[in-house]
Amino acid sequence: MRIVKLSPHSVAFPSAEGALRDPNGLLAIGGDLSAPRLLAAYQRGIFPWYSPGEAILWWSPDPRAVLYPAERHISRSFKRFLRANPFRITLNHDFAAVIAACAERPQDGTWIGPEVQRAYLHLHRLGYAHSVEVWQDDALVGGMYGVAQGALFCGESMFSRVTNASKCALMAFCRHFAAFGGELIDCQVLNAHTASLGAREISRRSFLQQLSELQRRPLAAECWAAQVIPPQQV
Template sequence: MRLYRLSPDSLRFPPPTSALHDPNGLLAFGGDLSPERLLTAYHMGIFPWYSPGDAILWWSPDPRAVLYPEEFHISRSLKRFFRRSPFRVTLNQAFAEVIAACAERGMAGTWIGPEVELAYRRLHALGQAHSVEVWQGDELVGGMYGVSQGALFCGESMFSRRDNASKAALLTFCRFFRQQGGKLIDCQVLNSHTASLGAREIPRRDYLTLLSQLQPLTLAPDCWQPQTLSAVSVDSDPDRCE
């Protein structure tokens, strides 16, 4: 297998199955972050991930990390926290602020540079990228953003400025997404944080099959309109808890 250089004159990607094993999932480099190229990539199960200043790298790892919304895991301590949570959660009310906060969250090696911010803000303006915001009073304290693909949501990044704020974003979004007809959240690569919340790995071939099945499905009307989702509450929550 070899690493493909993308042509600036074509939106064509190599098949995800041709990605390298080491590093896992690296498929191609080059191209740009135009809305057309990004949407072509997500449609094929491919996403960009690279350090600012470097060539754009495109990935499709095997296995793939996913979260079924009904499998979101709430520990007893997290459930206790949410019972007295001060948070309010909204949808698509501060996309630019959320992606900027993800970029500046202070973690070494963050991949979200100005070029990436601009690209996903363009996708948001086209109704393809969405944000979840967590507020404490009038202060933005957490959130997440990603790209919609029918009944599948490709999560990109999240941030917290208060304890459990990003977990509040994901929990509330999981419930909302299920209610709207959503079936699966793509977490890309498993880490300890997403694993603790119920994400798991599946073979890339299974992910690509699910992607093709879920892309044509439509969610409830006005699903992505800016709105308040809820205050975080777990008292009537059917999700599993230990």
């Protein structure tokens, strides 16, 4: 296995099954963040992740972290929080603000530099990338964004400025997505936050098989129209 250098003249990718084991999932280097290349990557279970100013790295880890909307977990304490309904949650109301907020994590470092923000904002304008916004009064306090692949949604990043805001974004999106026939949310790599909400790991092979099937099931356009997502009933 070796890292493949992408051609500037083609958006073709090598098979995700050829990714390295260490570092887990590293597949290719180079290329650009043009819409055709990004879409070609997501269609094959591949995503970019790299430090700003360095060469673009492309990944497809094994195992893959996923969340099935029907398996989402709402703890007792979170149910009590939801009953108070402190937030208003919207879809596709301010993608630019959400991705900019996801980049504002200096304590952790971020890969979401200006080049990445421009690329995904372009995907949003083309109708492929979508955002969920969490509002407290008129302030944006949380949210998430990602890329749709039919009945599968590739989650990219989320943020919280107040307690439970990103949880509310993901749980509200799960309900909305499932209501329109969405079946799987790609979380890429498992972490404590997503695991606490019901995400789990599956093999890359299983993920790629499901991606191949689910991306052929486009959801109704109404799923992605700018709208308010009704509050959770618990």
